[in-house]
Amino acid sequence: MGTIVGERSGFVIGISLCNAGNHKILTILLRYPAISDISALRNALKKNFRSMFSFAKRVTVKNTHAEIRWTYSVRKPGLDDIAALIDQFVQALTMNARPFDGRCEDCGNVRTSELTLFNDIPGYHCSACQQRTISDRQQQSVEYGGKSMDFIWGFFWAAMTGIGCALVTGLGEYLFDEHGKLAWQVLIAFPVLTGMFVGFAFGKRVGRLDLRTQGVALFVLVLACNWLGEVCYGTLYLLRTYHIGFTAQLPAVVFRNLMRYRSTPDGAIIQAVQLLGAFVSVGFARLQRPNFRAEFVSLSEAKLRAVAPSAGALSIL
Numbered sequence: 001m002g003t004i005v006g007e008r009s010g011f012v013i014g015i016s017l018c019n020a021g022n023h024k025i026l027t028i029l030l031r032y033p034a035i036s037d038i039s040a041l042r043n044a045l046k047k048n049f050r051s052m053f054s055f056a057k058r059v060t061v062k063n064t065h066a067e068i069r070w071t072y073s074v075r076k077p078g079l080d081d082i083a084a085l086i087d088q089f090v091q092a093l094t095m096n097a098r099p100f101d102g103r104c105e106d107c108g109n110v111r112t113s114e115l116t117l118f119n120d121i122p123g124y125h126c127s128a129c130q131q132r133t134i135s136d137r138q139q140q141s142v143e144y145g146g147k148s149m150d151f152i153w154g155f156f157w158a159a160m161t162g163i164g165c166a167l168v169t170g171l172g173e174y175l176f177d178e179h180g181k182l183a184w185q186v187l188i189a190f191p192v193l194t195g196m197f198v199g200f201a202f203g204k205r206v207g208r209l210d211l212r213t214q215g216v217a218l219f220v221l222v223l224a225c226n227w228l229g230e231v232c233y234g235t236l237y238l239l240r241t242y243h244i245g246f247t248a249q250l251p252a253v254v255f256r257n258l259m260r261y262r263s264t265p266d267g268a269i270i271q272a273v274q275l276l277g278a279f280v281s282v283g284f285a286r287l288q289r290p291n292f293r294a295e296f297v298s299l300s301e302a303k304l305r306a307v308a309p310s311a312g313a314l315s316i317l
């Protein structure tokens with residue numbers, strides 16, 4: 001809905017508010033020049049935030065910025081609460097971080113008074129450093145594009161992970177089911193977790209990620225692993241319920257019946273969840289690709305109005 005960016009005691013502070021369904025999320029971004037040890041600052045910020053409010057909230061502290069996310073629905077924080085909170089944050093910052101000193105935060109030499117968004121995060125970057133960052137990232141992107149793709153190796157690790165997940169799924173569902181019925185949480189958790197683990201393993205090991213050529217194989221692999229997990233569960237279920245001995249044909253019979261079961265509403269839901277798991281795997285693999293984006297937007301330009309719709313933003317609260 002809006003973001004306002006300002007400076008307080010030499011620190012840059014951004015406050016934004018957005019809607020997420022029935023909730024609103026207030027995000028407070030605190031920017032400081034890079035610090036090497038963040039533990040003291042993290043403790044100070046978390047201590048402050050915990051003592052004041054009982055809303056759902058999250059504090060993340062990185063070496064160049066901290067972000068406080070505050071999710072609320074009914075009880076909305078008042079302007080006074082927010083102002084008091086920011087005072088406390090600034091106090092914690094002055095004790096644990098240096099303020100900006102009017103120079104570029106990258107080279108520390110060139111006087112830079114103009115706020116610039118670097119990949120949406122406000123800070124002080126002189127034009128030479130902006131150019132250098134852009135060309136560095138371009139260079140890294142080119143180097144990444146030239147890296148060898150190790151598809152077999154990546155696929156091997158993804159398959160090993162997927163088979164492991166399938167066995168855990170079979171056993172887990174077997175342990176959690178009640179008279180052959182699985183709770184929907186269980187039904188969703190295993191395929192989605194499988195997707196996350198397999199996607200992560202693939203992205204980590206494949207060398208160069210290119211999902212246009214690799215995505216389909218990954219998708220099919222995760223789907224196959226989800227089926228394998230289901231077959232494991234079905235087989236275990238039959239062994240337990242009918243006290244029959246295990247034969248090599250049993251998993252094949254289970255698989256054929258599961259595929260037939262797909263035409264029923266329950267079967268279709270299970271298939272939909274498994275497809276979701278396969279999509280999740282592609283997303284998680286994508287996250288392993290380094291980000292080469294370097295976008296600078298000067299806050300003094302006309303774009304300021306789009307980014308920071310003046311002081312009116314806070315009144316939306």
Ligand SMILES: [Zn+2]
Nearest residue numbers: 104107126129
């Ligand atoms: Zn610079």
